[in-house]
Amino acid sequence: MGMNKHKSWLVIISLFTMWSLLICLNHSSLLDSVTSLAKFYIYSINYQEPILIISDQSNSIHTNITISIKEKTEGKTRETEAKAKETGGKRRQVRHEEVIKFANVNIVDHKVTNDQPIKEAIVLKEKVHEIPQQIMTLRRRRRRGRSRRKSNVSLLKPSPPPPPPPRECKTNRTSNQKSCSGRMKQYDCLTNDSSIASAIFVPFYVGLDLARHLWNTDSEVRDSGGFELIKWLKRKPEWKKWRGRDHFFVAGRITWDFRRSSNKNDPDWGTEFLYLPESKNMTALVIESSPWNNNDFGIPYPTYFHPANDDQVFQWQEQMRTQRRRYLFCFAGAPRPDRPDSIRNQLITQCENSKQCMLIHCNNWKNKCHKPAELMKMFQNSIFCLQPPGDSYTRRSTFDSILAGCIPVFFHPGSAYIQYLWHFPREFTKYSVFISMYDIKDGKVSIERTLERIPPRKVQEMREEIISLIPKIVYADPRCRLETLEDAFDVAVKGILERVKRIKDDMREGRNDSFAYDERQAWKYRWLGKLEEHEWDRYFSGSSDTRNFTNF
Known part of the structure; x- marks a missing residue:
């Protein structure tokens, strides 16, 4: 009989121990939730800006409760309000509301609470709030030398936004x-x-x-x-x-x-x-x-x-002004086999036979002609850019080359001179070179020799004129x-x-x-x-x- 009583007391003590352990675990989990929530709202107060949460909608919990947090620190009162829409299930919503209410009470009234662990946690968060600059510095130092962690929190840009x-x-x-x-x-x-x-x-x-x-x-x-x-x-x-x-x-x-x-x-x-x-x-x-x-x-x-502003134009102009150019001339294009009198075949041949010419073939959709970075790289590395007619008089390439500080070479007056009277100077020799398409067709002109004969001083003046045109040809x-x-x-x-x-x-x-x-x-x-x-x-x-x- 005595033995049975002893066993009963052991069972009761074991059950009480397990029950206490469960309470502690549950309390610890709740404390972590409260601490995390308090940290989030203090972070929001700290920056005085709305915070956009980027999360998986399927896993997020929403509530329609308006949350108001008031905290007195050094005689100042700060308040933030956050609203969310109700989309989660009832079970999730009830739990979330309980955590929010608990956090709200303790953040507002933590100075009079008798719950010492919660009080210490909230006071700790308040101290973090009081020295935001130190926290930011500490974070930068701690993260130095290791990969930056990804975050699902991003601050909205202030209004008005920077350029x-x-x-x-x-x-x-x-x-x-x-x-x-x-x-x-x-x-x-x-x-x-x-x-x-x-x-x-x-x-x-x-x-x-x-x-x-x-x-x-x-x-x-x-x-x-x-x-x-x-x-x-x-x-x-x-x-x-x-x-x-x-x-x-x-x-x-x-x-x-x-x-x-x-x-x-x-x-x-x-x-x-x-x-x-x-x-x-x-x-x-x-x-x-x-x-x-x-x-x-x-x-x-x-x-x-x-x-977006003048400075970006000025910076681009200066970059093109000091750009090192390795090639005398370049051409990006494809032949026109359906046009027997087109001069593109002659231009491609002359470029291929010259060590001072860079050529990008545009005879299919998988080439570099459809990659802006490749085209601009070629133009920026060339002094002159050949701009013959194609399916019509003009080419988009003309303006890409001017943007790159590359002097255009035209073969037909309809490609630019009579077209853009509001945007280009009437004196076309100031910014371009004209070689007759008829001379190219008859084989009377070597493009390489023609361009080599232009004095360096003249080339410099033409490039400066081209660079001055950049603001007028960009949108x-x-x-x-x-x-x-x-x-x-x-x-x-x-x-x-x-x-x-x-x-x-x-x-x-x-x-x-x-x-x-x-x-x-x-x-x-x-x-x-x-x-x-x-x-x-x-x-x-x-x-x-x-x-x-x-x-x-």
Whole structure:
């Protein structure tokens, strides 16, 4: 009997010991939760900024309770509030609420609590809160020499945010429609009163509308968007005042994409939007204009560089100014076997035969031509960059090379000189080299020898001119603006305003000087301001209707 009583006491003592151990473990777990939670909120108070938690949504616990934490430290009261949405299960929510309430009570009233372990933990966290700078220093020292741990907590950026870093993007060559629209929204001199407006911007993405149906064989489908736009514009009172002469838009593609030929022998390509009578009254900004039409003007192709402020432009210019260049000239491109009179084959041959030329073949989609870093590296390492015509007069590569401080070499005046009159100097010998495509075709010219004969002083002056053009040929980050510099968009808007003013003055005085000439001589009128014979006449002996681009 006594033996049984002794065993019963042993069982009772064992059960009591296990029960006490479980309580301690549970208390320790709860203490860790409270400590971690207190540390998180003190960290939040410390920075006085909202904290974004990046976590796995499937494992996160949310609650709709508003948490208010007040802590008095050195006579100052700090308060933070955090709200979360309810998505977790009831069981998780109840547990989470209990921990939050427990933490809240102890953080607010820890000076009067009788729970010594909790009191010590909270006081310790308060001391950490009082010396945040020391904690940050200690963390940096402790982490030195070992890998940095990843965290799921990140601070939101203060408002307003600092200027973003220079944007070097893989920008599509037809993307300036959206960037120009974004810049237009930030333009300083906008008005809702069209009666006092100097010009009216039409925010219609003509190029993107075409891209939707570019490969559609039904020409009516391709033309439908432009027709609807014209119908809508003609109903507006702004249109009736000047019949659209003060309207302009950004097309974002080459002019030939909107000038479908009426010649049955030509491909059924693009739309006829720029041939519509109403479109002829408006001014179109395209990346390549027509030499034989007067209502479109060339603006630069987008480059890979989109600066956010003036300093980024200045830094880039200085970098290109001091860049070491190993090659005399370079070329990136592919031959045009479907164009028997193209000079690209000759350029590739001359480059391959020269030790001073760097060549990147673009005969497939897997080569370096579609890698911006490789192209820019080549341009930055070269003094001159060959820019022959391709499928049309102009090339995006022209502006990439200028951005890299590489002097362009043109073979056709339609590649730049008559195109970008607002962005490039009229005196083209200051910033480029011109070699006749006819001399290349006939084998009369060695590109290497021609470039070697240019004096070093002249080369230096040309490069400096090229570098000075960089602000005018880049499109700034649409989220920002340049303070003292004008980018490609600013220059284009200034050109538009001058053109519209001249047209309005003519109409007020009953003149039609801006359109009173043969459109087939439009390039000559823009370039020279008068119609007379010129040495470049043979380069433009074709017409926009026959698509005879002088067989390049």
